[in-house]
Amino acid sequence: MAGNTSQGSEGGLALDPMHQFEITRIIPIKIGGLDLSFTNSSLWMVITVAAISALLLLGSKRIVPGRLQSVAEMIYEFISNMVRDTMGDEGRKFFPFILTLFCFILGSNMLGLFTLPVILHPFTVTSHIIVTFALAAMVWFGATVYGFYRNGLGYLKLFAPSGTPVVMLPLLVPIEIISYLSRPVSLSVRLFANMMAGHTMLKVFAAFVVALGWAGVVPLAVMVGFTGLEFLVAFLQAFIFAILSCMYINDAMHPSH
């Protein structure tokens, strides 16, 4: 892969598309044996939360909305409709959670796409699997606990679809359990892989622009298209994460398929 070119050793172009994913400690903090440093990842999480909060809370509340207010209202309505479509009126109580989840993922996906001056390297929080896995595990664990809280042991019916012959149960129950356990894995891998692949591709093509000299116009044109596509992917992945979370919570409310 092009990314393996060692940095600056040939005096030529330093091409290191994975550099953007490196974690650097900004404020080192050590408590016990744990490294709880404030890293660039933490910094961008804070920036994401701040930006989203500012957009949703501090925006103007005029009757005729401006641009930013429109964005905030569109996000709110979009998620509100999605929650109603997937979970019905019962799902209203999960609306704040889903909205927060969607905004955080969308915010970090989008902010990672912006390029800022050298002091503040853009960092995509969601391009690290541990972050997406933490989010997915939180949704999965929460839905499971809620499922048992609401349905008691009846929640286990999820693993034995109604109408199954008893003979098939020893085979079907493990399959259903594996399927259930694979939810947080696929949920997190999907988001992480999309973000990481997209950002790596952007960096690789961006390096081609410099490397090819005047012929760099061609990858530059491609870059424009890719950047647009990445914005679409950033939105789509946040949406898929949110809608799948809705479906999992809906399963927790109504365990019979």
Next chain:
Amino acid sequence: MTGDRDTQSPDRLGKLEDRLQKAQSTVNERNRPRQPQSNALGFAFRITTELVAAVVVGVAIGWGLDLWLNSKPWFLIAFFFLGVAAGVVNVYRVTKLSGGDGPVPRSQLPSVNDDDDD
């Protein structure tokens, strides 16, 4: 003023009816269940992750059980196949949910059998 309004009232009512209908249709449009997938590539990728994730989880469980019970490699083999089966179940559910190309959900099939085809 009042008389003016009276003469125009059927027309105005009709207009109101139109506007009501338009508003209702936008509301219906908004409430219509959406297709989660809008592009084929994303959909393909989604199916792949569902399949792979289930296999990975199956293998992990089998491997863990083997380590615990010292029964290499039987649980690994068994859970690998269970994982594959779970992956296929996942993929089936994804295609069923997204509608369109996938099989029709059982609940949406007509309850009366029409024997035209068979």
